[in-house]
Amino acid sequence: MDLLDGIYTRRSIRYFTDEPVDKDHLIEMIKAGTWAPSGLNNQPWRFVIINDRAMLIKLSSLTKYKRIIEESRSCIAVYVDKKAMYNDVKDHQAIGACIQNMLLAAHALGLGSVWLGEILNKSDSVNSLLDISDEMGLMAVIAIGHPADRKATSKRRDISEVILKEI
Amino acid sequence: MDLLDGIYTRRSIRYFTDEPVDKDHLIEMIKAGTWAPSGLNNQPWRFVIINDRAMLIKLSSLTKYKRIIEESRSCIAVYVDKKAMYNDVKDHQAIGACIQNMLLAAHALGLGSVWLGEILNKSDSVNSLLDISDEMGLMAVIAIGHPADRKATSKRRDISEVILKEI
Numbered sequence: 001m002d003l004l005d006g007i008y009t010r011r012s013i014r015y016f017t018d019e020p021v022d023k024d025h026l027i028e029m030i031k032a033g034t035w036a037p038s039g040l041n042n043q044p045w046r047f048v049i050i051n052d053r054a055m056l057i058k059l060s061s062l063t064k065y066k067r068i069i070e071e072s073r074s075c076i077a078v079y080v081d082k083k084a085m086y087n088d089v090k091d092h093q094a095i096g097a098c099i100q101n102m103l104l105a106a107h108a109l110g111l112g113s114v115w116l117g118e119i120l121n122k123s124d125s126v127n128s129l130l131d132i133s134d135e136m137g138l139m140a141v142i143a144i145g146h147p148a149d150r151k152a153t154s155k156r157r158d159i160s161e162v163i164l165k166e167i
Numbered sequence: 168m169d170l171l172d173g174i175y176t177r178r179s180i181r182y183f184t185d186e187p188v189d190k191d192h193l194i195e196m197i198k199a200g201t202w203a204p205s206g207l208n209n210q211p212w213r214f215v216i217i218n219d220r221a222m223l224i225k226l227s228s229l230t231k232y233k234r235i236i237e238e239s240r241s242c243i244a245v246y247v248d249k250k251a252m253y254n255d256v257k258d259h260q261a262i263g264a265c266i267q268n269m270l271l272a273a274h275a276l277g278l279g280s281v282w283l284g285e286i287l288n289k290s291d292s293v294n295s296l297l298d299i300s301d302e303m304g305l306m307a308v309i310a311i312g313h314p315a316d317r318k319a320t321s322k323r324r325d326i327s328e329v330i331l332k333e334i
Contacts, residue, residue, distance in 0.1 A: 003275040006170040007199045007268050030330065032174045034323045036267055039284050043324055049333040079331065090284050092256050093306070096263025100203055101174050104271075108170040117206050117257050132331060139260070156201045157210055163197065164246065164299060166216040 001108045010104060011152035013112025014068050016145025020051075021074045025109045026144070029076065032105035038094035044084040045098045045139075048077040048130055058129055059141070063119040072143035076102070077126065079136040095139045102142060112147030115140055168275045177271060178319035180279025181235050183312025187218075188241045192276045193311070196243065199272035205261035211251040212265045212306075215244040215297055225296055226308070230286040239310035243269070244293065246303040262306045269309060279314030282307055 030047050038044060050056060051074050060069035069075060078099055085091045099115055106113040119126060123138040197214050205211060217223060218241050227236035236242060245266055252258045266282055273280040286293060290305040 001170045003168045003170045003173040003271060004195070004199065007202050007272065010202070012204060027326065028171070031326055032171065034326065034329060035174050035177070036263075037179060037270070037282055041321070043329070045329060047330050049330065052334050055334050087284075089259050089287070089306075092259040093263030093266065093284075096203075096260030096265075097267035098263075099260065100264035100267040103204070104170060105174065115204055117254075117260075120256070130332075130334065136331065139256075154208070159194065159198055159201065162201060162210070162212060163214050163216065164303065165297070167219050167222050167297065 006104055006107055010107040011154055012114040013147045013152055014114050015148035015150050016071050016073060016112060017148050019073065019146040021111060021144055021146070025111060026074055026076065028109060029102045029105045033098040033102040036094060036097035036101050039090040040086060042084050042086055042091070044080045044091050045095055046079040046081050046136055048079065048132060050075045050077065050130070059126070062122040062125050062129070063116060065116055065118060068114060068116065068143050069141070071145065073145040075144065076142045077130060078139045078142065079132065080139050082135050082137055099140055099142065106144060110146070111144055113142050113144045115142055173271055173274055177274040178321055179281040180314045180319055181281050182315035182317050183238050183240060183279060184315050186240065186313040188278060188311055188313070192278060193241055193243065195276060196269045196272045200265040200269040203261060203264035203268050206257040207253060209251050209253055209258070211247045211258050212262055213246040213248050213303055215246065215299060217242045217244065226293070229289040229292050229296070230283060232283055232285060235281060235283065235310050236308070238312065240312040242311065243309045244297060245306045245309065246299065247306050249302050249304055266307055266309065273311060277313070278311055280309050280311045282309055
């Protein structure tokens with residue numbers, strides 16, 4: 001897939017088929033994520049892969065987007081290692097860059113994925129469910145699967161609205 | 168350029184030739200940035216394009232990475248519109264995703280770019296210099312140009328170090 005085409009055609013995919021996701025593809029998504037830049041190259045990102053159906057069902061109960069996690073075949077919980085952080089804003093930006101690489105990689109691999117943030121309201125419960133130390137801060141859950149045949153559309157502001165000035 | 172190849176071969180480029188950057192390419196970078204996902208699709212990103220040499224020299228004096236901005240042919244200052252924000256962590260992540268799309272687009276277009284964050288220490292001075300309202304929070308400056316012939320290398324932790332567990 002062409003890089004610019006991939007950036008423009010990636011959509012948040014919220015409906016999935018029953019087909020499982022290859023482990024190699026989940027690893028490729030994570031590898032792509034780790035090639036994001038980070039301030040001082042501190043690479044603060046950490047990952048939990050969840051394939052187990054019973055665990056996905058439990059995880060789904062912690063968000064109002066329950067159906068999406070239930071329907072997904074795999075999820076990757078993205079964490080920030082608090083011990084590796086040096087600046088909140090820059091570390092959160094680096095995590096965002098990492099997640100974007102992961103979503104683009106999923107798209108290039110023919111997978112659908114969606115970045116779920118609302119579940120951060122239940123971060124403590126997620127850490128407890130996944131048995132992850134509180135030194136790890138939940139940053140997002142990415143729900144992944146093969147896209148079901150639905151049209152995902154999205155809109156953006158015209159570019160003239162976001163360019164403040166040119167000097 | 169292939170999407171996954173682009174993710175793996177992008178490097179922070181800190182040395183540039185004298186060749187100017189096409190305006191169309193700067194616009195393409197910004198357009199790519201805006202196709203990042205954002206929480207509630209709030210699209211909080213805003214941009215200032217700087218091509219003027221005298222302004223680049225003034226901007227360069229606000230960071231210890233002075234040489235990089237001086238040597239770049241253009242910079243894009245990335246802002247967050249504070250009025251559009253809804254959650255600090257998620258908005259900063261969205262800005263990171265946007266910047267990553269911009270860096271990947273630059274790479275696909277044959278440009279070199281580097282994400283500069285240290286200049287945030289002088290955010291007030293940057294806003295004052297660019298005559299930008301304090302309702303806009305400086306998030307990063309991206310220095311851009313045609314890459315000079317130097318080998319940019321980088322390293323990442325092995326993937327086994329960043330996967331906490333698989334369930």
